[in-house]
Amino acid sequence: MSTQFSIIIADDHAMFLDGLKSILAEESSIKIVLTAKTGAQVLKYLRINTEEKIDLIITDINMPEMDGVELNNAIKAEFPNIKTLVVSMLEDPKKIKTLTDDNANGYISKNAEKKELLVAIKTILNGDNYFSQRIKQIAMEAMFSAKQQQEITLTKREKEVLKLIAQEFTTQEIADKLFLSKHTIESYRKNLISKLGVRNLAGLTRYAVEQGLLD
Known part of the structure; x- marks a missing residue:
């Protein structure tokens, strides 16, 4: 990728933040403009810095004040041009469905390999969505189960x-x-x-x- 992309990371786990910053430090085309511990901090930054172009927000789900599900919903409502990638240990079918219904652009596990994490980020920045095989499987099983219950x-x-x-x-x-x-x-x-x-x-x-x- 030759274009310079600006991203924000929201996660209240310092070790994950440090690890992700270390991985992305090797990517010259990606600039981290903010790391936040809550979704509320991210929204505050976006509302203040309206002229700044943010391409992607990487967020966990479980965070204080405002979790990743609420953050994604708010971003899509107020800043529809910003992409979102959820990176979480959670595999809750209901939360996955809510996130996909709210147009999240990707979802992978925190257990994902460094290579897959970079693939997910670059795929989304290039205009496509990225959901790991495990997340897609959970989503499909939830849809099948919901259909069965409806019947x-x-x-x-x-x-x-x-x-x-x-x-x-x-x-x-x-x-x-x-x-x-x-x-x-x-x-x-x-x-x-x-x-x-x-x-x-x-x-x-x-x-x-x-x-x-x-x-």
Whole structure:
């Protein structure tokens, strides 16, 4: 890259900051104009130095005051021309989805090799997005899981049975509560396991909790 690019790094871990600065010090085409410990510091700098052209912001997710998810959202809203790269240990599908929905330009793990980190930075600075294979896999799995959940529709009776199972009632107790036979409750349980794609009662309980049936 022959063009000079200006970047900002936001991370509250001094060791990571020092390591990243050391890596980028070898890149003559990249200039670090600011290192910050919070997203709020980055936004303050951008709002004050409106005439300065910033090409890329590299940010962690977990930071005090304003995390990387909030920072990315604010940057895309106020400074849409600035690219963002998330470098984090977190692999939370919800946060990954939020970041991609909010047009983050890249996401890689802090465990990534130096070579991949440079590839990600240069790819984004050259106008393309970069998401590591692991992050893309998590995003795809989350999308598939969300689609599956959307397609599952439980009847009122199935929800009643599922809720009682999650509350640790026995098959006979559930049958007595719902005025049904023990055999009918066993059928409901087997059908729910198959319908929800889980393996056992623990899976049914986890699904009930995730869907808020115990609230």
